[in-house]
Amino acid sequence: MNVCKKCNKVYDEKSQFCEQCGETLVQNTADVFQCDKCRKLFIDSEFCPNDGSPLKIYQRNLTSNQIEIRNVEHYTVQIATEPMLLNMDDFKNCVPPYEGTDSNDFMTYLNENTLYDIESFIDQNEANLDDSTRDILWNLEDHPDEENVIYDSRNKQGNMWHELGRTNPDYTKNGGFETLESNQYD
Numbered sequence: 001m002n003v004c005k006k007c008n009k010v011y012d013e014k015s016q017f018c019e020q021c022g023e024t025l026v027q028n029t030a031d032v033f034q035c036d037k038c039r040k041l042f043i044d045s046e047f048c049p050n051d052g053s054p055l056k057i058y059q060r061n062l063t064s065n066q067i068e069i070r071n072v073e074h075y076t077v078q079i080a081t082e083p084m085l086l087n088m089d090d091f092k093n094c095v096p097p098y099e100g101t102d103s104n105d106f107m108t109y110l111n112e113n114t115l116y117d118i119e120s121f122i123d124q125n126e127a128n129l130d131d132s133t134r135d136i137l138w139n140l141e142d143h144p145d146e147e148n149v150i151y152d153s154r155n156k157q158g159n160m161w162h163e164l165g166r167t168n169p170d171y172t173k174n175g176g177f178e179t180l181e182s183n184q185y186d
């Protein structure tokens, strides 16, 4: 990366002059920051000179005895709606008709005829479903509320670990961090 020492704007290796000030660029040896809003890179700034947005670390120039450390936590949260009452007999008059006898048959029926396309099923059975069953089917299109937590793995067992490495924007799936060492249990 090359940098303009006058306006602190960062360019790639091929660029020789600053587009803004015409200054000759020099090779960068400082930490690089990125604007969250316009994505432009700068050195030696806290805020973007273009739009005033705060800058985030993009790449640190580490000396051989420097390294970055971060905490990482992994957890599972399960959410659910309130239970809604269904009468399985209501589906015996539907198209196609439900002909099973237990919850297992009913799950198979719903999977094959209803749940993958609830709207079409309701359209097709407008006259066969009572209001309450139809409302429940519509509700099944929605995600549960985020507050309706039924399980949170953090209450049972914490799962946090530490990683050593360096900020590296190429590692997008790892939060822009190149992990060199980790004490995570498998």
Ligand SMILES: [Zn+2]
Residues within 6 Å of the ligand: 004, 005, 006, 007, 008, 009, 018, 019, 020, 021, 022, 023
């Ligand atoms: Zn410049």
Ligand SMILES: [Zn+2]
Residues within 6 Å of the ligand: 035, 036, 037, 038, 039, 040, 048, 049, 050, 051, 052, 053
């Ligand atoms: Zn900006």
